Amino acid sequence: MSTPPEKASDLRQTQTGDLEVPGLADLTHSWLAAIGEDPEREGLTRTPHRVAKAWAAMTAGYGQTLAQVVGEGVFAAEGSEMVIVKDIEFYSMCEHHMLPFYGRAHVAYIPDSKILGLSKFARIVDLYSRRLQVQERITTQVAEAVEELLEPKGVAVLMEGVHLCMAMRGVQKQNSSTTTSAMRGLFRTDPRTRAEFMSAVQSTLRSR
């Protein structure tokens, strides 16, 4: 079994400067034939390369590390109150069917000695979403990353996702969504801290 590319440089650069997953265009050509299509018909001739390029973006997380995406974004703490970054949209692919699941992530923490640049929470969510995943694992990985970077008094991650493998096939439930959470430190041990976080994000849950 081949392993995913370890670095962005493992992706192939095309003549037009696009990054492609190596080998995926050829596999897509075979895939098109397998589903009964003619890979040579006009509308499909560029499709294998489009797919290889799309998957380079959708699995970009394999080629990145936490240190790379956070860069110089950790600073000395300016306070010790709860920080909540809400409504970080994510797009991922489920590892069971390789179909998209997507939604919103909310990340909160209570600083101790360090804070993180706000944009970095979105970068961390993308780092773990842009892979084959299950929603629970992304949620845990984001919480663990914030813990590792900041050693905060607590971390909470809540994700709400819609899974196309449950909507466009299988059980075909169009209105179901899945909420997953990871609570660490004070968010786990102190009900008032957890309640403050939940009420802050509640208004956005299932609101659209």
Ligand SMILES: Nc1nc2c(ncn2[C@@H]2O[C@H](COP(=O)(O)OP(=O)(O)OP(=O)(O)O)[C@@H](O)[C@H]2O)c(=O)[nH]1
């Ligand atoms: N826990 C979890 N399950 C997921 C996630 N994404 C997809 N799944 C589920 O993974 C399961 C795979 O079940 P299987 O029985 O092996 O596959 P399947 O026969 O295609 O299942 P159905 O979807 O029920 O038709 C399904 O229940 C999916 O709904 C996720 O992020 N977390």
Ligand SMILES: [Zn+2]
């Ligand atoms: Zn699935």
